[in-house]
Amino acid sequence: MTKNEDLVLGIETSCDETAAAIVKDGKEILSDVVSSQVKWHEKFKGVVPEIASRKHVEFINPVIEEALLEAKVGFHDLSGIAVTFGPGLIGALVIGVATAKAMAYVLNIPLVGVNHLEGHIYANFLEHSELSPPFIALVVSGGHTSLIYVEDYQKYKILGQTLDDAAGEAFDKIAGFLDLGYPGGPAIDKIAKDGNPRAINFPRAMMSSGDFNFSLSGLKTAVLNHVSRLRAEGKELSLPDLAASFEAAVVDVQVSKTIRAAEEEGVKTVVLAGGVAANTSLRRKLAKEVEPKGIKLFYPSLGLCTDNAVMIAAAGYFRLKTGERFCFDAVPDPNLSLT
Amino acid sequence: MILAFDTATDACTLALGEDNRVLASKTVHAPRGHLETLLPLIDQVLAEVSIKIQDVDYVASGSGPGSFTGIRIAVSTARGLAQAKDIPLVGISTLDILAYGLRAEDRFICPVIDAKRGQVYFSVYESDGGNIQRMGDIQSLAPDEFCSILKKLGRPVMLAGDALEAYGSLFKERLDDLTKFASPKNWFPDAKNILPLADEQIKRGITCQYYEIMPIYVRVPIAEESWQKRMKKVASADDKK
Numbered sequence: 001m002t003k004n005e006d007l008v009l010g011i012e013t014s015c016d017e018t019a020a021a022i023v024k025d026g027k028e029i030l031s032d033v034v035s036s037q038v039k040w041h042e043k044f045k046g047v048v049p050e051i052a053s054r055k056h057v058e059f060i061n062p063v064i065e066e067a068l069l070e071a072k073v074g075f076h077d078l079s080g081i082a083v084t085f086g087p088g089l090i091g092a093l094v095i096g097v098a099t100a101k102a103m104a105y106v107l108n109i110p111l112v113g114v115n116h117l118e119g120h121i122y123a124n125f126l127e128h129s130e131l132s133p134p135f136i137a138l139v140v141s142g143g144h145t146s147l148i149y150v151e152d153y154q155k156y157k158i159l160g161q162t163l164d165d166a167a168g169e170a171f172d173k174i175a176g177f178l179d180l181g182y183p184g185g186p187a188i189d190k191i192a193k194d195g196n197p198r199a200i201n202f203p204r205a206m207m208s209s210g211d212f213n214f215s216l217s218g219l220k221t222a223v224l225n226h227v228s229r230l231r232a233e234g235k236e237l238s239l240p241d242l243a244a245s246f247e248a249a250v251v252d253v254q255v256s257k258t259i260r261a262a263e264e265e266g267v268k269t270v271v272l273a274g275g276v277a278a279n280t281s282l283r284r285k286l287a288k289e290v291e292p293k294g295i296k297l298f299y300p301s302l303g304l305c306t307d308n309a310v311m312i313a314a315a316g317y318f319r320l321k322t323g324e325r326f327c328f329d330a331v332p333d334p335n336l337s338l339t
Numbered sequence: 340m341i342l343a344f345d346t347a348t349d350a351c352t353l354a355l356g357e358d359n360r361v362l363a364s365k366t367v368h369a370p371r372g373h374l375e376t377l378l379p380l381i382d383q384v385l386a387e388v389s390i391k392i393q394d395v396d397y398v399a400s401g402s403g404p405g406s407f408t409g410i411r412i413a414v415s416t417a418r419g420l421a422q423a424k425d426i427p428l429v430g431i432s433t434l435d436i437l438a439y440g441l442r443a444e445d446r447f448i449c450p451v452i453d454a455k456r457g458q459v460y461f462s463v464y465e466s467d468g469g470n471i472q473r474m475g476d477i478q479s480l481a482p483d484e485f486c487s488i489l490k491k492l493g494r495p496v497m498l499a500g501d502a503l504e505a506y507g508s509l510f511k512e513r514l515d516d517l518t519k520f521a522s523p524k525n526w527f528p529d530a531k532n533i534l535p536l537a538d539e540q541i542k543r544g545i546t547c548q549y550y551e552i553m554p555i556y557v558r559v560p561i562a563e564e565s566w567q568k569r570m571k572k573v574a575s576a577d578d579k580k
């Protein structure tokens with residue numbers, strides 16, 4: 001391939017996926033390589049930051065090599081590099097940023113830092129060319145639960161977020177407690193399909209709090225208490241009913257607040273993003289509720305919901321276009337804000 | 340031409356050399372600031388001698404042991420430079436770098452680095468004045484245990500390393516007159532000492548591909564340590580049944 005102005009290498013190491021991708025012109029995916037670390041974190045039933053950092057060092061370079069091979073391009077064809085610089089695990093972010101800096105320096109090409117949440121939102125732009133701001137984005141993943149008003153490209157307003165656990169984190173903890181496997185999201189999603197979501201009436205925390213924040217720690221405790229009580233009473237526990245009821249309690253609040261946010265901001269489009277956007281009941285429930293209100297719903301395909309570098313390359317492409325640059329003395333920010 | 344650096348301790352140290360000559364070098368004190376310091380420092384030092392990163396033939400990285408994040412910054416930077424430039428890499432232990440700096444000072448040298456969480460990393464080296472030879476594995480032990488091992492050795496040993504800042508007085512108290520402290524300027528690694536060590540490896544053909552060098556951690560992650568302890572407990576409880 002000849003030197004193309006618009007081939008961006010995306011690098012993502014904010015949590016437990018080591019990912020690299022090449023995206024052309026901000027929209028054409030030439031490669032998408034993700035190396036999951038699940039098997040190293042599994043026995044701990046959650047992501048161990050130090051293990052994540054160690055695995056990133058080991059895998060980031062081969063993952064980048066594979067992304068180049070798959071895209072059939074070389075380092076010298078690249079026009080820029082985009083790297084996630086927060087929010088996320090600091091030690092994990094450091095690996096992507098150190099690697100990206102070194103490569104951009106050697107290749108003498110521009111480097112830009114991308115907010116991980118912006119990346120998740122851009123996964124939707126990649127797959128839905130008809131999507132344009134303004135819209136409401138619900139970003140739900142292992143580390144985040146945020147309701148964001150996307151006023152325009154790269155212009156965000158955080159309407160609310162979780163006050164304690166992120167959605168994916170709560171799924172992991174409940175799945176861990178019930179021995180359903182890790183990661184918890186897909187495990188609960190699967191077993192909940194055979195359950196009755198109305199079997200147990202778990203609390204819908206913050207449903208009528210009047211704001212757009214979320215809280216999941218109370219629900220988590222309610223689930224643990226329910227299970228302990230049944231066990232103490234020697235009663236039988238239906239895991240599918242329990243999983244479905246827990247999931248319904250999470251989803252109900254998220255759907256209700258997302259729709260209210262769209263109505264209050266007067267927008268007709270809602271976007272789902274992040275790993276938990278892969279959840280079947282969240283997608284189904286949101287689709288059902290937005291339809292009568294004339295609100296359009298977008299969500300990415302499964303592969304682009306979970307952490308990947310395609311979304312970072314795409315978001316980075318547009319940041320590079322505006323002339324934004326990441327300096328060589330810049331550092332990642334584990335609590336990086338979108339605004 | 341070799342570009343060498345180490346960020347395992349509070350020192351961010353860098354040197355550029357060719358044919359046994361140091362062309363440029365710089366060491367700055369950058370506790371917890373290696374990611375923001377290292378690349379600008381590389382750029383600055385290269386610029387001072389009007390050399391471009393494109394002219395570098397080998398990258399040599401200190402690989403620890405030391406601060407986990409610190410060694411990952413040097414190794415990731417080295418791997419990134421080597422991969423994008425398509426040049427070989429050399430990984431040098433941070434303890435080797437410290438010991439080499441003292442090769443002319445004494446016969447037995449023991450670099451000792453603060454491992455935090457109540458331990459120190461160390462290894463004993465024998466020097467013939469020009470070359471150094473590591474005598475055993477790199478270990479991570481409590482300062483007390485470290486002192487017992489040195490005493491058992493029963494040889495005059497010279498200590499150097501940042502652990503002397505944290506445990507210097509303890510070492511003085513526990514160790515006998517056989518132990519000497521190197522002057523404080525030798526307590527932190529100097530990348531100038533990486534150059535001959537890297538050169539030696541290059542001559543012997545022991546270079547690495549970009550994906551082959553890894554940090555020398557010595558210790559497993561805390562989570563893994565706790566998990567192993569838990570598993571041992573479960574196993575011994577099962578045995579009792």
